[in-house]
Amino acid sequence: MTTVAMAEKQVKMEERIVDIKNPVLSIQDLSIAYNKDKYAVKHVNADIKKNAITAIMGPSGCGKSTLLRAINRMHELYPDIVTEGKINLHDDDILKMSTIKLRRKIGMVFQRPNPFPTMSIYDNVIAGYKLNGIKLKRAERDEIVERSLRNVALWDEVKDSLMKKGTFLSGGQQQRLCIARALAFQPEVILLDEPTSALDPVATAKVEDLLVELKKDYTIVLVTHNMSQAARISDYSMFMYLGELVEYDKTKVMFTNPRDSRTEGYLTGKFG
Amino acid sequence: MKAQIELANQDNSSYRKLKDRIFFWFIVVMSVVTISPIVMIIGKLVVKGFRQFNFNFFTQTTPDTFEAMMAVSQGEIIPGGILNGITGSLLVVVLASVMAIPLGVIIGIYLYENQAKRYAGLIRSIADVLQGVPSIVLGLISYLWIVKHVTTGFSALAGSVSLCIMMLPLIIRSTEETMKMIPTSIKEAGLALGVPYYKIILRVLIPTGFSGLMTGILLAISRIIGETAPLMLTTLGSPVVNMNIAKPTSAVPLLIWEFYNDPNMVDLIWSSSLFLMGFVLTLNIISKRIAAKRRTI
Amino acid sequence: MKSDKVTKQILFAASLIILLTAAGMVFSLIMGAIPVFKEFGLGFVFSNEWDPTEGRENYGALPFIAGTLITSILAIVICLPMAFSTSLFIGEYFRKSAVASVISSMVDLLAGVPSIVYGLWGFYTLRPIIMELGLSPQGYGVFTSGIILAIMIIPYATSLSNEIISMVPNELKEAAYSLGATRMEVVFTVILPNARSGIVASYILAFGRALGETMAVTMLIGNSNVVPDSLFGTGNTMASVIANQFGEADGLKLSALIGIGLLLFIITALVNWIGKIIIKKFS
Numbered sequence: 001m002t003t004v005a006m007a008e009k010q011v012k013m014e015e016r017i018v019d020i021k022n023p024v025l026s027i028q029d030l031s032i033a034y035n036k037d038k039y040a041v042k043h044v045n046a047d048i049k050k051n052a053i054t055a056i057m058g059p060s061g062c063g064k065s066t067l068l069r070a071i072n073r074m075h076e077l078y079p080d081i082v083t084e085g086k087i088n089l090h091d092d093d094i095l096k097m098s099t100i101k102l103r104r105k106i107g108m109v110f111q112r113p114n115p116f117p118t119m120s121i122y123d124n125v126i127a128g129y130k131l132n133g134i135k136l137k138r139a140e141r142d143e144i145v146e147r148s149l150r151n152v153a154l155w156d157e158v159k160d161s162l163m164k165k166g167t168f169l170s171g172g173q174q175q176r177l178c179i180a181r182a183l184a185f186q187p188e189v190i191l192l193d194e195p196t197s198a199l200d201p202v203a204t205a206k207v208e209d210l211l212v213e214l215k216k217d218y219t220i221v222l223v224t225h226n227m228s229q230a231a232r233i234s235d236y237s238m239f240m241y242l243g244e245l246v247e248y249d250k251t252k253v254m255f256t257n258p259r260d261s262r263t264e265g266y267l268t269g270k271f272g
Numbered sequence: 273m274k275a276q277i278e279l280a281n282q283d284n285s286s287y288r289k290l291k292d293r294i295f296f297w298f299i300v301v302m303s304v305v306t307i308s309p310i311v312m313i314i315g316k317l318v319v320k321g322f323r324q325f326n327f328n329f330f331t332q333t334t335p336d337t338f339e340a341m342m343a344v345s346q347g348e349i350i351p352g353g354i355l356n357g358i359t360g361s362l363l364v365v366v367l368a369s370v371m372a373i374p375l376g377v378i379i380g381i382y383l384y385e386n387q388a389k390r391y392a393g394l395i396r397s398i399a400d401v402l403q404g405v406p407s408i409v410l411g412l413i414s415y416l417w418i419v420k421h422v423t424t425g426f427s428a429l430a431g432s433v434s435l436c437i438m439m440l441p442l443i444i445r446s447t448e449e450t451m452k453m454i455p456t457s458i459k460e461a462g463l464a465l466g467v468p469y470y471k472i473i474l475r476v477l478i479p480t481g482f483s484g485l486m487t488g489i490l491l492a493i494s495r496i497i498g499e500t501a502p503l504m505l506t507t508l509g510s511p512v513v514n515m516n517i518a519k520p521t522s523a524v525p526l527l528i529w530e531f532y533n534d535p536n537m538v539d540l541i542w543s544s545s546l547f548l549m550g551f552v553l554t555l556n557i558i559s560k561r562i563a564a565k566r567r568t569i
Numbered sequence: 570m571k572s573d574k575v576t577k578q579i580l581f582a583a584s585l586i587i588l589l590t591a592a593g594m595v596f597s598l599i600m601g602a603i604p605v606f607k608e609f610g611l612g613f614v615f616s617n618e619w620d621p622t623e624g625r626e627n628y629g630a631l632p633f634i635a636g637t638l639i640t641s642i643l644a645i646v647i648c649l650p651m652a653f654s655t656s657l658f659i660g661e662y663f664r665k666s667a668v669a670s671v672i673s674s675m676v677d678l679l680a681g682v683p684s685i686v687y688g689l690w691g692f693y694t695l696r697p698i699i700m701e702l703g704l705s706p707q708g709y710g711v712f713t714s715g716i717i718l719a720i721m722i723i724p725y726a727t728s729l730s731n732e733i734i735s736m737v738p739n740e741l742k743e744a745a746y747s748l749g750a751t752r753m754e755v756v757f758t759v760i761l762p763n764a765r766s767g768i769v770a771s772y773i774l775a776f777g778r779a780l781g782e783t784m785a786v787t788m789l790i791g792n793s794n795v796v797p798d799s800l801f802g803t804g805n806t807m808a809s810v811i812a813n814q815f816g817e818a819d820g821l822k823l824s825a826l827i828g829i830g831l832l833l834f835i836i837t838a839l840v841n842w843i844g845k846i847i848i849k850k851f852s
């Protein structure tokens with residue numbers, strides 16, 4: 001390798017700040033615009049580590065959700081949105097995968113709990129199988145439901161009311177049900193968009209504990225505008241500002257020693 | 273895990289995508305099929321009706337069968353027009369509106385003022401039921417009330433009473449909905465100043481909701497203008513222009529029915545229908561314009 | 570204030586008018602129908618013999634009740650796939666786009682076409698097609714009427730449903746998409762179940778419309794006073810028999826027609842009431 005190329009590679013590394021080996025996801029020069037010329041996400045580069053929680057922080061409107069939703073191609077539901085750049089899942093370009101397969105591998109949990117109101121708790125958990133037309137035996141279904149609900153520590157609370165509508169649960173329970181719904185499908189990656197912003201502190205704590213528990217088996221990307229949450233449970237943190245990825249580092253490093261003045265400003269509460 | 277093995281084996285994605293495409297095209301094709309009748313109807317009216325559209329059509333009364341037959345046999349267009357129908361329709365519709373609009377608006381305001389009362393709920397349900405009553409039944413009613421007991425004979429008044437009952441629920445509904453959209457602060461500001469309530473209605477509520485009321489009224493008129501069945505039972509028809517509300521009267525839809533039943537007059541069907549359809553269309557467009565303007569303010 | 574009290578009384582009095590109108594309608598229909606019920610009892614409803622010949626007069630409304638129900642059910646069956654597709658077109662697939670608003674205005678226009686114009690179009694355009702296809706020798710009958718009715722009620726079946734379909738929250742649809750569903754699967758497992766009662770209610774209201782349509786059916790059904798013997802057979806509906814035979818009616822025959830009007834009133838009121846209840850439960 002020539003020295004110039006070496007130097008270039010060095011710069012690239014600098015840009016990415018953290019060096020993650022064998023990343024699950026690799027986001028490369030990703031830009032997203034809702035309408036022409038107005039980019040909500042600009043030239044983001046980041047690798048996501050396996051079996052870790054990566055938090056995306058930043059003030060409201062900085063593009064966190066936009067970035068997250070690009071990862072399982074939610075933006076394709078809205079034809080006006082332009083996505084540029086590349087995201088790899090291991091070595092596969094996600095833009096070239098079928099959305100059906102992609103979304104089987106990457107699950108998503110939304111800001112407001114959104115269990116299907118016409119379905120029972122049981123049906124909500126196996127909704128992924130139903131929607132995808134996957135036929136399961138009764139015993140298999142029961143097993144999946146129980147395992148997924150145990151995963152989110154909801155089993156004991158709802159095991160006697162599995163046939164009731166999911167909307168009867170409390171907000172925190174609903175959100176855990178939605179996480180169970182995403183888990184039931186055994187994805188590799190789970191994307192969560194401010195999953196606790198609609199929950200009270202007790203329910204929030206439960207979901208946080210749960211996420212820490214889940215990272216053993218899953219790779220988790222968590223959008224939050226609550227930096228203490230990021231500090232508590234994440235291993236890596238991204239700080240976004242006005243669509244740019246300003247800083248990306250191990251959470252401990254970023255919170256103790258931010259490199260960028262904007263990150264520092266945010267962490268010390270100057271804005272956001 | 274067993275389930276996961278199953279999952280890996282069941283790659284049905286291409287089949288599902290195909291089904292998805294087919295369903296999409298089904299929706300598109302069926303939607304086109306759904307709107308094709310309106311295109312065909314308007315097309316037919318324009319193509320076949322345009323020939324008869326001339327000055328006389330609007331200024332002369334209907335020809336008799338013999339005149340029409342002579343014209344048709346010589347390949348000419350049928351002389352005469354539908355003036356008696358146009359004036360008759362105007363008479364009946366204006367009369368119906370004069371009765372239905374004030375009454376409907378007042379009842380609408382009453383419902384708005386007494387939202388929660390059970391009695392208001394009853395009135396609202398009655399309006400709902402009336403809206404579903406078939407127009408022919410309203411014709412029967414008006415026959416029993418007006419033709420038999422008031423004008424003792426078929427009359428414009430009888431026709432307009434049946435159409436009035438048709439309009440009422442539509443106007444009541446749209447009035448109440450419009451009033452609900454007016455901010456209560458506007459009303460309360462007036463009441464706080466001690467302005468009498470009837471003045472608030474006349475000077476504040478009605479002017480503020482004017483475009484909403486207009487939209488409802490125009491739509492109601494466009495619904496009744498083409499009604500034929502109730503008029504067959506009430507106004508009967510007339511070969512001459514009639515402006516007496518106690519006398520039988522013609523109307524454009526009634527004329528279409530007469531032309532339809534008279535082989536010599538068939539050519540006039542299309543132009544009359546085109547005229548009627550044009551009228552309905554214009555009312556629809558105007559009311560849409562008003563509604564759109566309201567939304568932008 | 571004194572004037573306020575008067576104003577309130579005027580408002581209330583107006584509401585009484587509509588109450589009295591409705592009560593008066595029921596009263597007049599019942600009074601008018603009494604002679605025929607006195608003569609034939611419940612046989613009026615269940616007999617299928619309709620014979621106005623003087624001396625051996627017999628009035629049974631069954632053929633018309635049957636004709637009304639059959640044409641209306643046929644209409645709703647034919648209307649179903651069309652209204653279903655159009656609602657999804659407007660409320661989901663092309664939501665808020667220019668095409669959707671064009672389609673939606675054209676559907677609205679269907680509601681503005683006078684019944685008699687539908688009759689003309691059915692007579693001059695649809696009937697020849699039915700004859701051409703060899704479905705019925707004259708082209709008249711239950712089937713032809715059913716098609717015309719289906720077209721007439723489409724705006725009623727779609728207006729409410731496409732609104733309700735477009736109101737299904739995005740977050741639910743996204744939840745389904747995030748689980749890998751295709752759009753069609755989202756339609757069937759999320760959108761339709763969530764909009765179900767609204768859609769059902771609008772079909773019921775559309776059915777109520779079909780029951781009372783007069784002119785177009787009168788011009789196409791063939792006007793034979795018998796229970797239709799097949800899908801392509803001729804018949805008569807309650808509304809069309811009133812329109813047809815009213816001109817020459819008095820005495821017992823008039824009472825029979827009013828009796829049919831009363832039955833029609835009851836049936837449509839019932840159907841609409843059910844529809845409204847479903848809507849209320851939904852909202």
Ligand SMILES: Nc1ncnc2c1ncn2[C@@H]1O[C@H](COP(=O)(O)OP(=O)(O)O)[C@@H](O)[C@H]1O
Nearest residue numbers: 034035040058059060061062063064065066067
């Ligand atoms: N559907 C949309 N249409 C247009 N602009 C949008 C849309 N959603 C978000 N935006 C804009 O994109 C930017 C980033 O939004 P978002 O990713 O939701 O921010 P965050 O999740 O960080 O609060 C904001 O400026 C927002 O106004």
Ligand SMILES: [Mg+2]
Nearest residue numbers: 064065066193
């Ligand atoms: Mg967000």
